[in-house]
Amino acid sequence: MTEKKAKSVNLSITNPRVFEVIKMVISILIAFAITFVILCLISKNPVNALVTILTGPLTKKRYIGSVIESFIPYAFSGLAAGVLFKSGAFNLGGEGIFIISGISVAAVACNALTTSHMLHPVLCILAAALTGCILMIIPSFLKAKFGTNEMVVSLMLNSIYSGVAMFITRKYLLTNTTSTIGTKDYLATAKIGYIYEPLRISPCLLLLIAATIIMYLVMFKSRLGYQIRLAGTNPKFAEYSGISAFKLAIVTAMIAGTLCGIGASCQLLTQTSFYQPDKSLVGIGFSGMLLSMLGRNNPIGIVVAAFLIKYLEQGTSVLYFVDRAIPSEIVAIVEGIVILLISSQYFLRGFREKKLLKEGLEKDAK
Amino acid sequence: MKKLFASVLAVMTAASMVACSGGSEEPTGGDEPEKEGFKVAVLLPFTGDQSYFDTLAIAAREVDAADNGISVEIFECDPSGAADESNWMNWFDNVCEDGAYDLVVSGNNTYEGFLYKAAEKYPDQKFYNFDYSALPETGVPANLYAANWALDDLGYVVGALSAAMTKTGTVGVVVGMDNQAMNQFIGGYVQVLAEKGVKYCVSYPGSFTDTAKGNEVTEDMIAKGADVIWQVAGGLGNGVIEACSKHDDVWCIGVDQDQYLQFKDTNPDWANTILTSALKNTGVAFKAVCEMLADGTLDSKLGTAEAWGIALNGVGLAENDFYLENCPEEVRAEIADTLAKVTAGEVEVIDTLEMKDYDAEWPPVLNANRVD
Amino acid sequence: MLSSIFGSLFTTRFLATVIRLSTPILFAAVASFIAASTGMVNIAIESIMTFGALAGILGSYLTGNAWAGLLIGLVVGILTALLIALFSMRLGASPILIGIALNTFADSLAIFFLYQIAGEKGTSASLPTKTLPVVNIPGIQNIPVLGQLLSGQYVLTYICWIVLILLFIMIYKTPLGMRMRACGLNANAARTAGINVEKLQIFSLVLSGMFAALGGMYLSLNYLRIFSKGMVAGQGWMGIAANGIANGNYGVLLLSALIFSAFRAVSIVFSSSTIFPVDLVAAIPYFAVFCFVTIASIIRYYRVKAGKVEEQ
Secondary structure, three states, X not given: OOOXXXXXXXXXXXXXXXXXXXXHHHHHHXXXXXXXXXXXXXXXXXXXXXXXXXXXXXXXXXXXHHHHHHHHHHXXXXXXXXXXXXXXXXXXXHHHHXXXXXXXXXXXXXXXXXXXXXXXXXXXXXXXXXXXXXXXXXXXXXXXXXXXXXXXXXXXXXXXXXXXXXHHHHHHHEOOOOOOXXXXXXXXXXXXXXXXXXXXXXXXXXXXXXXXXXXHHHHHHOHHHHHHHHHHHOHHHHHHOOOOHHHHHHHHHHHHHHHHHHHHHHHHHHHOOOOXXXXXXXOHHHHHHHHHHHOXXXXXXXXXXXXXXXXXXXXXXXXXXXXXXXXXXXXXXXXXXXXXXXXXXXXXXXXXXXXXXXXXXXXXXX | OHHHHHHHHHHHHHHHHHHHHOOXXXXXXXXXXXXXXXXXXXXXXXXXXXXXXXXXXXXXXXXHHOOOOEEEEEEEOOOOOOOOHHHHHHHHHHHHOOOOOOEEEEOOOOOHHHHHXXXXXXXXXXXXXXXXXXXOOOOOOOOEEEEEEOHHHHHHHHHHHHHHHOOOOEEEEEEOOOOHHHHOOOHHHHHHHHHHOOEEEXXXXXXOOOHHHHHHHHHHHHHOOOOEEEEEOHHHHHHHHHHHHOOOOOEEEEEEOOHHHHHOOOOHHHHOOEXXXXXXXXXXXXXXXXXXXXXXXXXXXXXXXXXXXXXXXXXXXXXXXXXXXXXXXXXXXXXXXXXXXXXXXXXXXXXXHHOOOHHHHHHHHHOOOEEO | OHHHHHHHHOOHHHHHHHHHHHHHHHHHHHHHHHHHHOOOOOOOHXXXXXXXXXXXXXXXXXXXXXXXXXXXXXXXXXXXXXXXXXXXXXXXXXXXXXXXXXXXXXXXXXXXXXXXXXXXXXXXXXXXXXXXXXXXXXXXXXXXXXXXXXXXXXXXXXHHHHHHHHHHHHHHHOHHHHHXXXXXXXXXXXXXXXXXXXXXXXXXXXXXXXXXXXXXXXXXXXXXXXXXXXXXXXXXXXXXXXXHHHOOOHHHHHXXXXXXXXXXXXXXXXXXXXXXXXXXXXXXXXXXXXXXXXXXXXXXXXHHHOOOOOOO
């Protein structure tokens, strides 16, 4: 006889959503445990060190401001990678796209195209977005049309764009005053200022929030998003449903490239005053890919992950200021462990499966 | 699975333990008892480049370790060298906010912009720019003392030495990056070599870290006949030294610090190929500034910018025992003479940084007697 | 000027340079190849080379013996490979993302360990370390042209050549190699045939880690005799690219790796000249791979269309 059960939220580990959250929490705890072990070995006061890492940024407004300001480009990079990975593409070109978009930003920022303080940054962002949009298509196009291995192509393009960016800087934009290769300083009208200075909130944050909302709506509430997700989970089914894999690949790449371009301009125009192709934007592209994994390719998850990771970095920086024996590389280790653990699908699987089995047997017995 | 995971975890932990048990002296942390006296903060992007920033870092650690009432703390603010403003200003805020330090030291052409901003923001804090290329348009801030280095003169002297020591009539220089700031090192160098009719190779590998490249471009130069090779390339220079060390008849000249002493105990093969080094004595100046801080004479220097040339021992050649042994007496006398002439201003050395139209003026200077 | 540059390209010395530069890329290429042979993906090769390079030099410093350092470097390579195996095979993470994660953190981790042991952050140059020797083969070294190429190379270069030959024999001439290739072609069929696919995949990853570590140790223990930050400089990626072009063909693998080394050597020769922009020249190897891969796939596309080749 079936009983009428009151509707309740299934909080047990068998609920997939809950399982994900539990897994994430346990991964983070393990990562911190390992960090703690390492801290014990190199610091005289490991408990204090761990506490500083976790709460340090909260002690001063400018620390939080720094987190807010610096996580934005990484969030954009993560959003871009999220779209690509969700669609099943292995286009790892984000790194190179950031670097070459930076050139567009610098080119527009260093030239007095307009004297308007409002318009100049917008032009820079548009230039970068356009560059990213067009260039990101290349590996996806080749894959969609000729079946080229987009991973290898995108990785090679990263290095190629790096060389091209250095070349363009050297030939057209070079500053003569630094011993590293960099562009001239941006004109004052191009820099993006703060809306609320103490917490370093700039228009870029609003841009990010808008982008995140748009991406969420597109991915989960629109037909395009449905098609992208379908192509990612079951390409053959998508094909038979009449979805043009080619068009989808191109559109996905365009979206991702645009996001990368915007991210690049946010980083450069808020945080630097000139662009060094081999230093300023290096690593943001690849970090975005890792963030998209942490955030499970979900726009909101990605942005939250970016914020938390940058928060951790700032915490370590605060710790480093207090105790220089603890090098800043600690945070890389923590990040690495967190990423490896969270990315594993079968973690705790055995535990969950036993519970599922038990529940199933109980149901049968009724 | 759990067993495998646990064992990997155990191995990692064990590895960390092994790694850390072999640890050498830790730098000054916040755990030492408070020293009475003066506190100096040095803000560098990173250390470990073996030449430029390390020269300052070594001097800073020496001052800190000495029993002189001055404690020095080095902060590595920017390991990737990205020069982002919010990060740097954060660090300057960290250090200047509470007025905890008597003197804040930073500088170098890529990062000095932040130093000047900080100087403006904290007028009561004393600052020292240990290597300036440009000054703020409004002049030297009243709370800042800036030093720069007569690199052209230095290059001139190195060129003279190379010309005197070469047996093949060809010498070479490896410069990390091709830009005006780095070419300041070799303006005088190519000038004197062209004057003396000595041929020279110039290579710009385009990196300060790719040691393999450094090795290969040097081998290339040696094959072209160069037998005295100067490295101006930071970490990449290690590759240059490696290549020189493999050929008995090739001399290497180091840069920034006395690289013979640097490698004497740990890598004799390398040390024995380094005839001398072109010193940029940022460390000497740093120590002098610390002393001035301690005895109160620094205040008179604030608001000025000073050129540390040969006279002040700002730049020069490393005249260690090895140099004395291997450089013939007549050559040494000639170099001493050259040093004197340059200091007295009797020789007009090309000033690369002052070139009005660098793109037009520099190539003919560079290629005057260049071997390709 | 131009003629002297091109002149220096066609010399024995240039070929010797290419051989010197080819060792790490060859190691990286076979590392990528052996993993791919059983169907595994290893893009962490660049990071394993870094770890191997560091472990080798630190091992040599701690034990006072370069060969012991070599062993320690090999162990580190194996451990990293096992880590990749653990996370990708047992815990279900994507091997590509594991690779990216390792690559992103390799430099930081390496500097961390270097700092803890040596107190230095940039290079190991301050540590007195024993390094591996150069080998001069008495008879051969006197042969006019070949002598310069075949003798007087670093010992790890010779080990590399031996590895290349042994690997070829193992993969193509032994039952073990056949079983490994079976896993790569069709894991399910292999399993049905009674082959322990998981074990062989782990084995291939372990070999991959060892080869990558050897590539890194060539740089630190033999060629440059120090470890310095960023010294791998993309050679791991070149090895991966070589495998990308080869697509299972051993001969093409080796040829691609050699061609990339040649490009690297060319970019060095050109860096002394004023004519060619340094940065574009440095990008030549990657551009070459890009062209090869793209053109190869376009050709295959049209051949499939024309019905000449089976679609894969």
